[in-house]
Amino acid sequence: MEDHVDPYRYYLHFPSPSSALQLDTTHPQQGPSERAHSLSDFFDSDEQDIVRAELDRLFNSFRTKIVYGQRHYAPSPTWRDELTLAGHVPAPARFVVRVHIFESRGAEAGRYLGFVSLRPPNYVSRRSRTSLAARHGFSYVIDAELTAPAHMQRPRYHLLTTTASSARLGVLPFRSAVYSAAGVTALEGSVCVHLAVSQALNLIMGRFACRPVSQVEFDCRLLEILARKGETSVNPQQRGAKLLEALQVIRECCNGGGFQMTIEPRANPQGRLNSEERRIALRFLTDALACGLPVIALVKAGHLIESDAREQMIAEGRQAYLEKPHAVLILGMHLLHTVEELGRKFFDDLHGRFSPLSDKDKKEKEEEKNKKHHRDDLYELPGRLVIHDTLSRGPYFECLTTDFMEAAEWAYGDPDSAESREDRGVHFLVIGPPNLELSHAQARTFAERVLKLLLYQNGDWVPGKRSHHPDCDSLRLYLEAGNVPPNDTPKTDDWRFICRLLNAPEIAARYEEDANLEPSATSIPLNELPSGHYWVVEVRHPAADPQRTGTTIHGPAQNPPALIYIWNSNLKGRKENQLGISPVVTLRYKQAHDHGQPS
Numbered sequence: 001m002e003d004h005v006d007p008y009r010y011y012l013h014f015p016s017p018s019s020a021l022q023l024d025t026t027h028p029q030q031g032p033s034e035r036a037h038s039l040s041d042f043f044d045s046d047e048q049d050i051v052r053a054e055l056d057r058l059f060n061s062f063r064t065k066i067v068y069g070q071r072h073y074a075p076s077p078t079w080r081d082e083l084t085l086a087g088h089v090p091a092p093a094r095f096v097v098r099v100h101i102f103e104s105r106g107a108e109a110g111r112y113l114g115f116v117s118l119r120p121p122n123y124v125s126r127r128s129r130t131s132l133a134a135r136h137g138f139s140y141v142i143d144a145e146l147t148a149p150a151h152m153q154r155p156r157y158h159l160l161t162t163t164a165s166s167a168r169l170g171v172l173p174f175r176s177a178v179y180s181a182a183g184v185t186a187l188e189g190s191v192c193v194h195l196a197v198s199q200a201l202n203l204i205m206g207r208f209a210c211r212p213v214s215q216v217e218f219d220c221r222l223l224e225i226l227a228r229k230g231e232t233s234v235n236p237q238q239r240g241a242k243l244l245e246a247l248q249v250i251r252e253c254c255n256g257g258g259f260q261m262t263i264e265p266r267a268n269p270q271g272r273l274n275s276e277e278r279r280i281a282l283r284f285l286t287d288a289l290a291c292g293l294p295v296i297a298l299v300k301a302g303h304l305i306e307s308d309a310r311e312q313m314i315a316e317g318r319q320a321y322l323e324k325p326h327a328v329l330i331l332g333m334h335l336l337h338t339v340e341e342l343g344r345k346f347f348d349d350l351h352g353r354f355s356p357l358s359d360k361d362k363k364e365k366e367e368e369k370n371k372k373h374h375r376d377d378l379y380e381l382p383g384r385l386v387i388h389d390t391l392s393r394g395p396y397f398e399c400l401t402t403d404f405m406e407a408a409e410w411a412y413g414d415p416d417s418a419e420s421r422e423d424r425g426v427h428f429l430v431i432g433p434p435n436l437e438l439s440h441a442q443a444r445t446f447a448e449r450v451l452k453l454l455l456y457q458n459g460d461w462v463p464g465k466r467s468h469h470p471d472c473d474s475l476r477l478y479l480e481a482g483n484v485p486p487n488d489t490p491k492t493d494d495w496r497f498i499c500r501l502l503n504a505p506e507i508a509a510r511y512e513e514d515a516n517l518e519p520s521a522t523s524i525p526l527n528e529l530p531s532g533h534y535w536v537v538e539v540r541h542p543a544a545d546p547q548r549t550g551t552t553i554h555g556p557a558q559n560p561p562a563l564i565y566i567w568n569s570n571l572k573g574r575k576e577n578q579l580g581i582s583p584v585v586t587l588r589y590k591q592a593h594d595h596g597q598p599s
Helices: 007-010 031-040 046-057 077-084 126-134 191-208 215-227 243-253 273-292 308-313 344-352 359-369 401-409 418-422 440-458 472-481 504-511
Strands: 066-074 098-107 108-118 141-145 157-159 177-180 257-263 294-299 325-335 380-389 392-402 425-433 496-503 518-521 533-539 561-566 586-589
Touching: 007 066, 007 098, 007 108, 031 046, 046 108, 046 141, 046 392, 066 108, 077 141, 077 215, 108 401, 141 392, 177 191, 177 392, 177 425, 191 215, 191 294, 191 325, 191 425, 215 243, 215 401, 243 257, 243 294, 243 425, 257 273, 273 325, 273 380, 273 401, 273 440, 294 401, 308 418, 380 401, 392 401, 401 425, 440 472, 440 496, 440 561, 472 561, 472 586, 496 504, 504 533
Parallel strands: none
Antiparallel strands: 066 098, 098 108, 108 141, 141 177, 157 325, 257 425, 294 325, 294 425, 325 380, 380 392, 496 533, 518 586, 533 561, 561 586
16 A cells, blocks of 8 residues: 555655665564574664564454564653653663554555554563563563554444544554553552543543653652542552542542442442342443443452463462452443344343342243334443453453453452442443543432332323323323333333433534423523533333334434433432432423324
8 A cells, every 4th residue: 555545654664765674574474593583783682572572462352463663762651750760860771662553464564553662672680570570461562552452443332532542642643442461560559540530641641631640740740649548658659559549540630530330239248249230330431431431340350360370370489369359451342232232131141140130030031022112222242342451361352241241350359358348339430521520320229219110100191180290291202103002111121221421512502402302491401511521311212213204314403312411410319329410401302293294
């Protein structure tokens, strides 16, 4: 492909034609010794073998062979931070070796995959290499800007990427996600939480103007936070960082916001969730990713390490390390198909595999099978999650949701530990724009409970039979327009809730001109919403489809939701079991025209 078609071809060669550093054009069948020359201008022969092995492992999830483009010295904020932590003056080895990576097409280079920063030659001692290899870490890879694997650029994959993080380092912007590996001398304590936070902030820095934080600043802020709490003897470099403490750092020095979501088990003292609680956790996780917000989760370290590496660590007496909580960044998902496409047994096995069903649960599931309509979003959950794991598996690692939920539930897996009893369940940290405090889980729960009350209050949908609420009329008109008998929708499980994170102009542009929506008497006009971000929950019914009439397909504006609730995301929410979070705007369906005719 010519350079004027693909500008990233520039990174195949050095600008100087006389340079000896050319593209590694060796045939894929050739052995490592025949490829050794590609990095020989920077690393000796022993280091080259390690570097190539690490690059192959880094791109393992890409399912493709790689070739090297430009290789040159370049600055790296992560490297400066690591030198500071090690107490070194950032000279003379103050630059990393930057290597641009392409897909291999035999003797040619294909798609540009991004660039990797490698620690300088002769910096990593043999002892450090051995220690990192034993922990399945990277000894030379320090960070990377990577585009998504080709197989993830397909329908039903949803990945968070950005162009802002690559542009900040003087490279042509491309859709990418930062991956940062743990430092040579620091593999425990708050390192995994900091790296997950830093990677997440890089993902949203272009959208929300957040600022990534260095490990030095992260630990300093943690010490200040702990001192304010009176925990002056705690060292986060040894103890680690909790998610709420990391959130305080994000709010105080990163121009960001967020909230912690915790799903606690109702009955199991060991922290295991039943099938319904696990589905709720996945629903909230799906909503956050769908709104473009990265999620940090705590898992048990040993659960995500490959079995051979885990057995090796156990044999070396490092069982305690495998039992510790470990932070990973969730930046994508692959959605399941509908239950009808997959088969209900597969869905039940996938999301109920770790929770034996009681007789009551079995009866409820049997009733659910016989329902005429199914709420689609209950099955539009991720079958796999896409993860950045700084401990062992690397970037874009895919994990079954069942395996991930098990790892998350066992993050504090010792039932005899006071800390485990206090931290039961699964813990997510959602990172977003400045001043974000209200959880979308609270907004969604509010909408579900209000709809449940409306359905109960409305009785058999005859106006005036009970204390009649205006929202009940909106639901009735909405169902009539969608040709759905109202008596077929007595439960909230029959309805669908769509959660969005929108700013004030986006809300006005999306809903203000819709003739089928009217605000409640207590709502403020959409064009007068204060600046900021809002949670928007749309209430729909999957069987209500007034868009299609005969052979005519109308636009989305003619299929509005039944109800829309809008909350200011900057508000501090109450506990999730309370209904004290009032939306600033409520929009109701009204029948402004005949849905059989275009508006």
